[in-house]
Structures are given as C-alpha cells and as structure tokens.
Amino acid sequence: MVQNSMKNWKTIGRYIVLLALAALTLSGCAGQENLSAMIPKGEGAEQQYDLIKLTTYVMLFVTVIVIFLFIYALVKYRAKPGDNSIPKQVEGNAKLEFLWTAIPLVLIIIIAIPTVKSEFALADVPEDAMKIKVTANQFWWEFEYPEYGVITAQDMYMPVGEKVGLELKSKDVIHSFWVPALGGKMDTNPDNTNKMWLQAKETGVYQGKCTELCGAGHALMDFKVKVVTKEEFEAWIEKMKKPENPAPATAKAEEGQQLFQKSCMGCHATDGTQRSIGPNMKGFGDRSTVAGYLELNEENTMKWLKDPQKVKQQNKMPNPMQDLGLNEDQLSALTEYLLGLKLE
Amino acid sequence: MATSYLDKKFSLWDWLTTVDHKKIGTLYFFAGIFYFAVGGLEALLIRIQLMYPMNDFLDGETFNQVMTMHGTTMLFFAATPLLFAFMNWVVPLQIGARDVAFPFLNSLGFWMFFFGALLTNSSFFLGGAPQAGWTSYAPLALDYKGTDFFVLGLQISGAGTIMSAINFLTTIFTMRAPGMTLLRMPLFTWSTVVASALIMFAFTPLTGALFLLMFERMFDAKFFDVAAGGNVVLYEHIFWIFGHPEVYLLVLPAFGIISDVIAAISRKRLFGYHSMVFATVLIGFIGFMVWAHHMFAVGMGPTVNSVFGIATMLVGVPTGIKVFNWIFTMIGGKVQFNTAGLFAVSFIPSFVIGGITGVMLASSAADFQFHDTYFVIAHFHYVIVGGIVQAIFAGMFYWWPKIFGKMLNETLGKWMFWLFLIGFNLTFYIQHYLGLWGMPRRVFTYLPNQGWDTANFVSSVGAFFMTAAVILLVINVIVTFARGEKAVQDPWYGRTLEWSIPSPPPEYNFARTPIVRSNDPWWYEKMQGKKEMQYAEPLAEIHMPNPSIIPMIMAFGTFIAGYGFIYSSWFGVFLGFGITGVCMFIRSIKDDHGQHVHPEGLHVEKGVHHSA
Numbered sequence: 001m002v003q004n005s006m007k008n009w010k011t012i013g014r015y016i017v018l019l020a021l022a023a024l025t026l027s028g029c030a031g032q033e034n035l036s037a038m039i040p041k042g043e044g045a046e047q048q049y050d051l052i053k054l055t056t057y058v059m060l061f062v063t064v065i066v067i068f069l070f071i072y073a074l075v076k077y078r079a080k081p082g083d084n085s086i087p088k089q090v091e092g093n094a095k096l097e098f099l100w101t102a103i104p105l106v107l108i109i110i111i112a113i114p115t116v117k118s119e120f121a122l123a124d125v126p127e128d129a130m131k132i133k134v135t136a137n138q139f140w141w142e143f144e145y146p147e148y149g150v151i152t153a154q155d156m157y158m159p160v161g162e163k164v165g166l167e168l169k170s171k172d173v174i175h176s177f178w179v180p181a182l183g184g185k186m187d188t189n190p191d192n193t194n195k196m197w198l199q200a201k202e203t204g205v206y207q208g209k210c211t212e213l214c215g216a217g218h219a220l221m222d223f224k225v226k227v228v229t230k231e232e233f234e235a236w237i238e239k240m241k242k243p244e245n246p247a248p249a250t251a252k253a254e255e256g257q258q259l260f261q262k263s264c265m266g267c268h269a270t271d272g273t274q275r276s277i278g279p280n281m282k283g284f285g286d287r288s289t290v291a292g293y294l295e296l297n298e299e300n301t302m303k304w305l306k307d308p309q310k311v312k313q314q315n316k317m318p319n320p321m322q323d324l325g326l327n328e329d330q331l332s333a334l335t336e337y338l339l340g341l342k343l344e
Numbered sequence: 345m346a347t348s349y350l351d352k353k354f355s356l357w358d359w360l361t362t363v364d365h366k367k368i369g370t371l372y373f374f375a376g377i378f379y380f381a382v383g384g385l386e387a388l389l390i391r392i393q394l395m396y397p398m399n400d401f402l403d404g405e406t407f408n409q410v411m412t413m414h415g416t417t418m419l420f421f422a423a424t425p426l427l428f429a430f431m432n433w434v435v436p437l438q439i440g441a442r443d444v445a446f447p448f449l450n451s452l453g454f455w456m457f458f459f460g461a462l463l464t465n466s467s468f469f470l471g472g473a474p475q476a477g478w479t480s481y482a483p484l485a486l487d488y489k490g491t492d493f494f495v496l497g498l499q500i501s502g503a504g505t506i507m508s509a510i511n512f513l514t515t516i517f518t519m520r521a522p523g524m525t526l527l528r529m530p531l532f533t534w535s536t537v538v539a540s541a542l543i544m545f546a547f548t549p550l551t552g553a554l555f556l557l558m559f560e561r562m563f564d565a566k567f568f569d570v571a572a573g574g575n576v577v578l579y580e581h582i583f584w585i586f587g588h589p590e591v592y593l594l595v596l597p598a599f600g601i602i603s604d605v606i607a608a609i610s611r612k613r614l615f616g617y618h619s620m621v622f623a624t625v626l627i628g629f630i631g632f633m634v635w636a637h638h639m640f641a642v643g644m645g646p647t648v649n650s651v652f653g654i655a656t657m658l659v660g661v662p663t664g665i666k667v668f669n670w671i672f673t674m675i676g677g678k679v680q681f682n683t684a685g686l687f688a689v690s691f692i693p694s695f696v697i698g699g700i701t702g703v704m705l706a707s708s709a710a711d712f713q714f715h716d717t718y719f720v721i722a723h724f725h726y727v728i729v730g731g732i733v734q735a736i737f738a739g740m741f742y743w744w745p746k747i748f749g750k751m752l753n754e755t756l757g758k759w760m761f762w763l764f765l766i767g768f769n770l771t772f773y774i775q776h777y778l779g780l781w782g783m784p785r786r787v788f789t790y791l792p793n794q795g796w797d798t799a800n801f802v803s804s805v806g807a808f809f810m811t812a813a814v815i816l817l818v819i820n821v822i823v824t825f826a827r828g829e830k831a832v833q834d835p836w837y838g839r840t841l842e843w844s845i846p847s848p849p850p851e852y853n854f855a856r857t858p859i860v861r862s863n864d865p866w867w868y869e870k871m872q873g874k875k876e877m878q879y880a881e882p883l884a885e886i887h888m889p890n891p892s893i894i895p896m897i898m899a900f901g902t903f904i905a906g907y908g909f910i911y912s913s914w915f916g917v918f919l920g921f922g923i924t925g926v927c928m929f930i931r932s933i934k935d936d937h938g939q940h941v942h943p944e945g946l947h948v949e950k951g952v953h954h955s956a
Contacts, residue, residue: 031781184712
C-alpha cells in the first residue's frame with residue numbers, strides 16, 4: 001500500500017517536471033517582433049526587459065524553494081489510510097520564521113535598487129532632445145513636431161538612435177501611449193502633460209497601442225511608429241512642410257477634392273503645418289492604415305466613409321452619408337482623392 | 345435529538361425576516377453564488393468573444409458593458425457576499441457567541457447589498473450597463489447613463505457592507521466567550537477583524553469617489569471637468585485608496601479560511617500562530633500605503649513611483665511568512681486530501697504565482713511594460729481565482745456540514761477540483777505572456793497576425809473547463825440537499841469551537857457559553873479526554889432577538905430612492921427615503937426586547953465522532 005502510493009507520487013512528480021519543462025519551452029516564445037516587450041528594440045524597452053528578467057529570476061528562486069517544500073510536505077506528510085494517530089503539535093520555530101522574514105527583505109533590496117535606478121533614468125528626458133507632442137483623441141493619435149512646425153496623425157515618424165522626448169496629453173478621456181518594443185507606456189491625461197523619451201535602436205515599423213480603456217473603440221486605437229534614418233526623417237519633414245499637395249490625377253479625384261473642401265475641410269486639414277479637429281490628412285495615401293487598424297486601400301477607405309461607427313464604435317466623426325449628405329459615388333470620389341494624398 | 349436552527353418549517357417570511365446570523369450567512373451565500381454565476385457567464389462571454397481575432401460575437405460597446413459588469417459583479421456582488429457568508433456562518437461560532445452584536449443591522453446590511461446588486465444589474469435591461477470598467481474612471485464614465493446605475497447600486501450595497509463591518513468588529517471585540525483572548529482567536533476570526541477594519545476605512549473613500557461621480561452626472565458638478573479647473577487624476581487616487589484595500593479585504597478572509605482548513609486537515613496546530621496574526625494585521629496596514637502602484641503610468645514622477653513600488657514589494661514579506669507557515673503546518677502533520685483539503689493545498693502554489701507576479705509588478709520601471717496589459721489580468725486572476733475563489737471552495741466544503749448538517753459529495757467535489765485547477769491555469773497562465781507580447785487589457789477584439797491567436801484560444805478553452813467545474817458544484821449542492829450524507833458534529837476532527845456544537849447548530853448555537861482554555865479550544869478539550877467543552881454558566885433561559893421585516897423594507901426604500909436619482913425624479917427620491925425614514929422611526933420608538941428561548945431538553949449532543 002505504502003509502496004503503491006509512493007509510486008503514484010513518483011508519477012505525479014514526473015508530470016510536474018514535464019509541466020515545468022513545458023513552461024520553459026513556452027518562455028522561449030517571445031512574441032512578435034516590433035510588438036513584443038520581450039524583443040526590445042529600444043533603450044527604454046531594453047532596460048525594462050532587463051528588469052523583467054531580473055525580477056523573474058529572483059521570483060523563480062523563491063518559487064523553486066516554495067514548490068520544493070510544498071511537494072515535500074505533500075509527499076511525506078500525506079495521511080496514510082487508516083492512520084488516525086495525532087501528530088506532534090508544534091507551535092512554531094523562531095529561527096525559521098526569522099529566516100523567511102529576513103531573506104525576502106534581502107531579495108526586495110536586490111530588486112528595488114535597479115528598479116529605482118531605472119525609474120529615474122526613464123524619467124530623465126534630455127533638454128535638447130527632439131520633441132514630439134502626442135495628443136490622444138477618441139480614438140486616434142496626433143503627433144506634432146514643434147521644432148519643425150509639422151503635424152501628422154496615426155503614423156509617428158522618428159529618427160533611429162536618437163533620444164526623442166515625448167510630451168503626452170489627451171483632448172478628451174484618459175488614454176495611454178504604448179510602443180512595447182521601444183519602451184513602456186505613459187498615460188495621456190486631459191489635465192496635465194506627461195513626459196517620456198523613446199530611443200529606437202533599429203529602423204522599422206513598430207506597433208503602438210492605446211492601453212487605457214477609452215470607450216468602445218479602445219481596442220482599435222492602434223498607431224504605428226516609423227523609425228527611419230536621420231536623413232529619411234529630415235526628408236519626410238521637408239515633404240510634410242510643403243503647403244501644396246499633389247494635384248488630383250483624375251477627374252474623379254478632382255471631384256473628390258471639391259467634396260472634401262466642401263464637407264470635410266472643417267475638421268481635417270490637408271496642410272501638414274496646421275492643426276485640425278480631426279486627423280490631419282497630409283500624406284494620408286502614404287500611411288499604413290485607415291482608421292488606425294485596417295490596411296490602407298480603396299475598399300477599407302470606402303468602408304470607413306460609408307459607416308464610421310461600424311468600423312470604430314463611438315468615434316466622433318459625423319457619418320458622411322447621413323450627416324453630411326454624401327452619396328456612394330461621392331464617397332468613391334472622395335476615396336480616390338484621399339488615397340492620392342501622397343507626399344512628394 | 346437536538347433541534348437545529350434549520351428544523352423550523354421552511355417559509356419565505358421566515359427567511360425575509362430572519363436575524364439569525366446563520367440564516368443571514370445562507371442568504372449571503374446563495375445571493376453570492378447567484379452573482380458568481382452571473383459574473384461567470386459574463387466571463388464566458390468575454391472569452392468567447394476573444395477566442396478568435398476580429399470576432400464579432402460582441403461589439404465594442406456590449407463587450408465593455410459585459411467586461412465592466414464582470415469585474416463589478418465578481419468583486420462587489422460575488423466575492424464580498426460569499427466571504428460575508430462565511431463570516432456570518434462561522435465567526436460567532438468560532439468565538440462562542442449566540443449571534444452577532446447587532447442582529448437587526450446584520451439583516452439590514454444584507455438587504456442593502458441585495459438591493460444594491462439588483463439595482464446595478466437592472467441596468468442591462470434599462471438602457472445599458474455601465475461600460476467604463478469596474479474602476480469607472482472619470483471622465484470616460486461620465487459619458488454613459490450606465491454609470492448612474494453603477495454609482496447608486498454601489499452606494500447602497502456599500503452602505504450595507506460598512507454596516508456589516510461595524511457589526512463584525514463589535515461582535516468580535518465584545519462577544520467572545522470567557523477565555524477567548526484576542527491571541528486565541530482562530531485565524532479566520534482574526535482575518536475578519538482586519539478585513540472589517542479595512543472595509544471601514546476603504547469604503548469611505550469609495551463612497552466619496554462615487555458621490556463625486558454622482559454629483560458630476562446628476563447635478564453638473566465640475567470635479568472632473570478640466571476646462572473648469574477639475575482634475576481627473578484625483579479620481580484615480582480616491583478610487584485606488586479604496587481599490588487596493590478592497591483586494592486585501594477579500595484576500596485576508598481567504599487567508600483565514602486557508603489557515604483554519606490547513607490546520608484541520610493536517611491535524612496540527614497552525615505553525616507560527618502569532619506571526620500569522622501579525623502578518624495579517626501588517627498586510628492590512630501596508631495595504632493602505634500602496635494604492636498608487638495602480639497608477640505608475642499616470643505620470644506621478646520617479647520619486648512617487650519608487651516609494652510606492654518599494655512599499656508594494658514589502659507586502660511580499662508578511663505574505664511570504666504566511667505561505668511558509670502554511671507549508672510548515674503541513675510538514676510534520678497528517679494531511680488529509682478531502683475536497684476542502686485539495687482546494688486549500690492547491691491554493692498555496694496558485695497564490696504564490698499571483699504573489700510573485702505582484703512583486704514583479706511592484707518594480708515600477710518594469711511596470712511601464714506590464715501596466716494595463718494581460719499580464720496584470722493574469723496576475724490578479726491568480727490572486728482572485730487561484731486564491732480567493734479556491735479558498736471559498738475550500739471553506740464551502742469544510743463548513744457546509746456544520747451549517748447544513750449534510751456532507752457535500754466528495755466524488756463530485758474532487759472532479760470539480762481537478763476541472764477547476766486545470767481550467768484556471770489554462771485560462772490565466774498564458775495571459776502572462778499575452779501581456780508581454782503586447783496585448784492591452786479591456787480590448788474587445790484584436791487583429792490577427794500579432795502572435796496572439798493561439799494563446800487567446802487556449803485561454804478561452806480553459807474558461808470552459810472552469811464553467812464545467814462550477815456546474816458540477818451546483819449539481820453537488822442540489823444532490824446534497826436532496827440526498828446528502830448526514831453530517832456528524834465534528835466530521836474533520838476539528839480544532840475550533842464550531843466543531844464542539846451539533847451540525848447544524850441550534851438557533852442559539854451554544855446552550856451554555858463555553859470556557860476557552862487554549863488556542864484551538866475544542867482540540868484542547870479533546871486532547872484532555874473531554875467529550876464536550878467546559879461551560880461558563882448553568883443551563884438557563886437564553887435571550888435571543890426577534891425576527892423583523894423592517895430591515896428589508898428599510899433597504900427597499902433606498903432601492904426606490906436609487907431609481908429616483910437615476911431618473912431625476914424627486915418624487916422617487918422622497919418616496920424611497922420616506923419609506924426608509926418611516927422604518928427608522930418605527931424601529932426607534934418600538935420597544936423590542938427580544939425573546940427568551942428555553943434550552944431544556946435541547947442539550948448538546950453527547951459523544952464526539954472521530955472521523956478517519
């Protein structure tokens with residue numbers, strides 16, 4: 001009987017080892033590049049990933065001790081069937097209790113010191129860093145480059161290798177700005193300006209997310225961070241600064257332009273140096289997405305214009321058909337015009 | 345044969361008017377289980393929606409309502425009443441009292457909770473539930489009508505919760521049997537003391553936060569209107585000054601249950617009793633100094649973040665003390681693996697995982713990555729589901745025989761345990777990774793090709809396992825009521841006073857007040873070879889309170905007033921408060937001296953059953 005139960009425990013023990021191995025293999029999965037915080041591509045994200053690893057190792061150490069004692073207790077002190085004897089009643093053990101009070105305190109110090117160091121390093125935005133003013137709206141992002149007088153939306157451009165200072169604010173409810181692969185998040189509050197910095201180590205397109213519940217469109221309030229070389233960045237700025245846009249290529253696009261000027265201009269600027277209520281449309285044709293998450297193409301742009309509420313519930317854009325009185329042909333013209341808004 | 349409190353013929357009137365702590369505990373229990381099922385259904389809807397990328401099972405607005413109500417229901421209307429059920433059932437029995445200090449208030453507290461929960465949930469049928477998350481942050485929450493239901497429902501049920509806390513503190517401080525010194529109280533009773541104190545200090549700021557929201561919604565106040573000089577971060581602070589202690593006031597009674605159950609199933613005195621008590625008090629105390637760790641990303645600056653981060657890490661110390669003490673209670677013992685024991689034992693590793701991720705989150709610089717992602721979801725579900733819910737299940741299987749006089753089915757119980765254990769690990773373990781892979785929390789959907797699809801699918805499958813486990817529990821309860829095995833007085837060879845009286849106990853619990861001569865008083869007497877407790881008094885008439893319908897009507901008045909506020913009807917407000925006021929007036933002028941019960945012939949059952 002006793003032999004049998006020992007055997008059972010051995011089997012269970014083996015399963016536990018297997019489970020632990022499975023967990024380890026799983027930890028090999030680091031998620032998707034340019035999105036996962038476990039594949040850091042920026043200075044901030046690297047510091048944070050180091051801290052995540054440090055805390056994980058320290059905590060794993062604690063867990064191993066606890067699980068070892070736990071399994072020992074389960075296996076060794078399991079009541080045998082029919083054994084009704086009374087075990088020795090123990091009050092406690094001052095030495096042991098001191099030990100498991102003192103050791104955690106030491107572990108906390110090990111975690112606390114690099115945490116505080118990193119905390120202050122992350123908060124230290126260099127005075128001379130290039131600034132980007134990030135303004136969150138339900139449910140889109142505006143990026144302003146005050147040194148250059150340039151404003152854009154949804155796609156944030158920044159030069160590689162350089163520390164960029166972000167000034168974050170919200171126009172309505174609280175949102176939170178997060179580019180996991182480049183660095184941790186920071187809330188955008190309506191009542192104060194928060195500051196943080198980002199420094200990308202590689203060029204590429206990084207996924208950005210809103211991480212504070214901000215309404216029904218919260219899940220879809222994505223944005224992109226386009227990290228480019230310094231030269232590309234400056235070229236982009238120069239193009240953004242040009243007041244004129246490419247002339248409409250077709251008659252349809254021309255009609256679209258007129259419709260835009262009549263119905264949309266009140267909220268959307270097409271001049272990259274001007275702020276507007278809705279997203280600035282300069283260079284719209286070069287963006288990666290429409291509505292922040294759908295691939296930029298004719299079909300999706302039409303889908304958005306036909307019923308914005310269906311694409312992003314609770315967003316604040318008037319319905320072009322119901323509220324602005326445009327028909328489907330007009331929307332098609334508008335789409336052609338908008339997709340032609342490229343930088344040159 | 346002893347007459348138990350359950351022997352009276354069932355009548356609805358009896359349950360509506362009862363002031364018996366055991367019956368009020370039962371009311372709390374079934375109301376709590378009902379809302380646990382509602383919250384569970386909401387969880388299932390969430391997981392179905394997130395099973396596949398760009399799923400259109402729920403749209404954003406509906407999802408936000410379901411998600412908000414899942415959190416609100418589980419914390420306020422399921423976990424809190426379930427723990428109150430145990431406090432009501434067990435605390436008077438553990439301290440050798442015949443009822444709580446204020447039986448009338450006890451009943452009022454329950455009915456306030458009941459109507460508050462009903463009011464909040466009625467929003468689903470009255471134009472949409474709240475949808476700004478259970479935290480209901482301003483200014484987002486101000487945009488939704490559902491917020492009115494959230495605010496009023498929680499005001500009403502919160503008032504009930506504060507009453508119950510006052511009641512338990514008074515009961516424990518004034519009604520202990522002779523010899524039951526504070527440092528002889530069982531851990532569950534101790535955790536009730538600390539949790540009640542937390543409620544008193546934490547629910548007051550919640551009430552404040554709710555009033556600010558209510559005034560802003562209903563009377564155009566400008567607390568959170570930035571253009572008028574308002575401040576939205578203020579709301580976050582006030583909310584979390586409540587919100588963090590809220591979590592501890594749920595987890596501490598869970599610790600208490602686990603401490604009692606582990607000592608009982610190990611047949612061994614709780615290891616390091618004094619440090620356990622000290623750790624409980626300390627966790628409660630530090631619990632008030634860590635709220636801003638929910639706000640590291642708010643932009644409070646590195647100094648504030650560091651201070652709150654380190655304070656939070658310190659919580660790990662007393663919690664660690666508890667974990668080691670539990671394990672060392674088992675070491676050297678004879679651990680029985682009944683269902684209560686399985687849940688109590690599996691509580692330890694589950695809670696440890698929730699605890700270590702808690703310390704990781706406390707590293708404020710790293711939290712910029714963790715914050716508001718699925719990592720946080722995984723963390724607090726390990727604490728709440730792996731911790732609090734497993735403790736509730738352990739306590740349920742442990743105390744069910746005492747309260748209902750019947751044993752819950754062990755076979756069904758063990759099936760349920762394994763299904764639940766597998767289910768919740770499947771659901772939540774993978775979510776740690778999802779968070780680090782960049783998945784924010786509270787998203788109603790997600791795009792494909794972000795590497796999240798498989799993990800979300802696995803997580804959803806786990807939810808079905810948990811659902812199956814809860815269905816088994818419901819079947820178990822029904823089967824047990826129908827034809828469950830009759831429970832003996834002391835089925836677990838228990839240690840504390842509740843096992844020294846019959847199962848189920850008589851209405852007055854103790855025919856004669858016992859004398860407490862040690863920690864674990866019942867165990868002590870058994871070890872002295874005694875078959876019953878020593879008594880502090882001769883058998884005599886027992887003074888018991890009268891039942892009353894007034895508490896229910898009084899609470900119903902606030903329910904009406906709540907709708908009055910929601911629909912801006914002064915008539916409704918005055919009618920509701922009028923009903924409550926009249927009830928208070930009647931209660932004040934009507935002398936109610938209670939009744940005297942004759943315990944003759946209702947002697948405590950002789951003989952102690954030693955279970956194997």
